[in-house]
Amino acid sequence: MSQATNTVRVVIDGRIIEAQGLRRTTTVLDFLREHQHRSGTKEGCAEGDCGACTVLVGTLNTAGDAVDYIAVNSCMQLLPTLDGKSLKTVESLKRADGSLHPVQQALVGCHGTQCGFCTPGFAMSLAGLMQVLPTPSRQQVNDALQGNLCRCTGYRPIVDAALEASAAGAAALKLDDSADLPLLRQIRRDAAPTYSLDGELLVQPVVRTRKGSSFTSPANLAELDKALQDAPGATLLAGSTEIGLQVNKQFHRPEHIVYLGNVAELQRVQTTPAAWRVGASVSLERVLTLVHADWPDFAEVLRRFGSPPIRSTATLAGNIANGSPIGDSMPCLMALGATLVLRRAGRTRRVAMDAFYTGMKAHVLQADELIEAVEIPRRQAGEVFVAHKVSKRFDQDISAICAAARYTLQDGRLRGLRLAVNGVTPFPQRVPALESLLEGRAPDSITAAEVDAVVATAFPARDGLRGTWAYRSLVARNLVLRFIGNEEAALA
Template sequence: MNVKTIQFVRRGEVVSLDNVPPDRTLLEVLREDLSCTGTKEGCGEGDCGACTVVLGEAEGSSIKYRAINSCIRMAHSVHGLAVWTVEDIAQTDGALHPAQQAMVDCHGSQCGFCTPGFVMSLFGMYQNHTCKGQPIGRELAQEELSGNLCRCTGYRPILDAATRMGSLPPQKVDEKAVLKQLKQIAAPAGEGEYLSPISLKGLLAARAANPKAQIVAGCTDVGLWVTKMHMQFPQILDVTKVAELRKVEKYPHHIAIGAAVTLTDAYAALVADRPQLKTFSNRFAGLPVRNSGTLGGNVANGSPIGDSMPLLIALGANVVLMSVRGHREMPLEKLYLGYRKNVMAPDEVVAWIKVPKPVKNEQLRAYKISKRYDDDISAVCLVVNLQVEAGTVRKASIGVGGVAATPVRATQAEAALTGQPWTVRAAKVAAGALRTEFQPISDMRASAAYRSEVLGNLMQRFWLESQGVTQINLESFRLEEAA
């Protein structure tokens, strides 16, 4: 098979496409090569959801469905998967899928441009919830549609459509047939312009042999370099099919999250140990981005406004780097040298992120400040993790994003708190330390002065919440719908 060939299942057939460049996006292939023009290009950066499609992957005897943004997903990454577009979900006799029919019944489409993306997100919800007998309520619908934007502001009827799908005549995917077709597809090529190894040994060998290849996982950032910066990559190394790195391993004192674990699954593992992180995890971009992106990719990329790193720093996480020469482990904040610069050698890759389990008397809160509540990049991110025993702070661990060239640990604020009684005075001292410890920049998201002021305010908010005050945050706000 040609090393540039892509094979995936669509409409009950195995689709084969030859001579596809390594940096061609899935959206380009769908629209330009397969004429699937129902899939729209809106923002070209994974923000609006107009390009949403659903991927299906074999998971034992069933299929796991994920709604993703096709505009920033490399086409080769869907080799060996099933792909559904908005053209694919109606029945052969023309009868609409419940996701489509519900949108019609509830008048969920206005100008119509965003509608295909909403329909595909609804299709993903239908497969993951309705087909499993799980009802879709308004809160779940709002959570899972967070990655789809409607510029006509038609969200209420779209949310109505999400809750209505389950009341329509059921329509199920013939998973046995799809699984049979997926088995017909050969493993991805181990050489050439798009490398996609399936084992850790293969990944490390490929990295050693191709140190200049661009590493990708979900492409939620590299995809932007392609679509917005028009960068071209002659060779790409994809880690997402490495079996060993697709697992979350649980140990007595920590969990180890593989670098190829999606953000959706990685945050689910973190929330399982610390339920208070649920809202923060939902606000890490929209669901299609979390379904593609990986925790390892977020860490390796090292963006100063990436939300994972402040959290992991506050949790005391370590990162494990691997190469054919062996492995090394370090605190996550030690990975970074400067803006998007790290200590990794040319032959090394991020393999695992090790996150300690919660300890007794842990008080943890994660705060994200952004212009838009959902599906937006942070202006400031602050995560505070205190161990308070008998009214005294025995240990303080604070991670911060958006205030320096890298994600950082707030060492001065930590020192101001450690060993002190946990009082309003201690919180104010720590707030002052946070305001003076960093020299943030002014940019389109916030001014330097705003960022510094907000850091201190968030510490004061943490104090109030630690005392049981709940009405000061949006998590406690519930909008009562009119009858």
């Protein structure tokens, strides 16, 4: 292995751990088990589905007086993304006197474990939840455990344990990070640009090997532009939910990685009466919270996108750039009329979301161009927005089809209708033929046969792993009729 010239520094339970000489694509899970000997964190699936590897990543808040935690799947997070942050594992829950954390004690008391392999992940998800919600409802507990699978215990005693633990109170549930705070201040990454004696902007990689490979973590857009200039064709890393899969399943080792998670401008959300401007590094969880009041159906699609550990790291821009034919966010954004701000070498251009894709996994991004922000329109008076995802499992599953529509009703007729789908097309896209059929019509005048005829010509007839063409076309027709309020036609 090539020797790293730089060091990843992370705080673990009151100690600064310096990781040197490790592969840039070392996962947090492998670092914990193989180098820190913290074997409580387990590998189950290595793809973010089972939750056995759940840990808490802490970031110093803006004021520098507290730590904000998110639950993450350590199997997919790359170690250099933790530089300047803290890490809590199931071993961190033990009290100074050796006693168990209330969550652990409740899991014992409620018989919430059998083989025990998944238990550390459940304990960490629940401990993370109770840092922000000390007295969660049963539904909030269920939501927090979306990404934790148990094959032997059953979920009822685990949920009962969570509710019993919450009775301990916020003070007892809080993680002890008093020793971590001064250390996090000490290793906090410098946000100010660094220049050479010649006035040249320097972007120091977090990891650089003797073979020339690098992991670079710019702090602002100027540094990001310079990093891409220095390493053309570098792999852009945001939430690691896609790159982590490639590392684990395909043993992918990108030569140069540029991490977007610390770029200050990409973490911002700007709000106006007309729209939100969401930076490329803003997590799906933040987007969900942002749009919930205006577009509750969009928020529900995002809630079902993945588990809390996935949503806390995955980004909206990353979902768009990956361009999966069954990507869930894209139909919603297309129906809403979202716009992408694309950046390359310091210059930006704006592209309508529905003009971004040119084919399956193909888009208009140029070499070394990235999505800087997503502009999402806000709800205006009289607007209707509906969206729904159909999948084999309700939670934690990929789409058979996801569809969304936005319109207004004027004098009982559909106006300004935008309809978009995934799953039945080679890439997420709007459906002009269906929009033309529905525009200006009264919802109760539209028949299932009319919609069927357009669906048959608008979508390529092909079966897939997640549904036959007959099934998907029927679901597409019924969703359209449901969206416009004509469910009687769908049942006819």
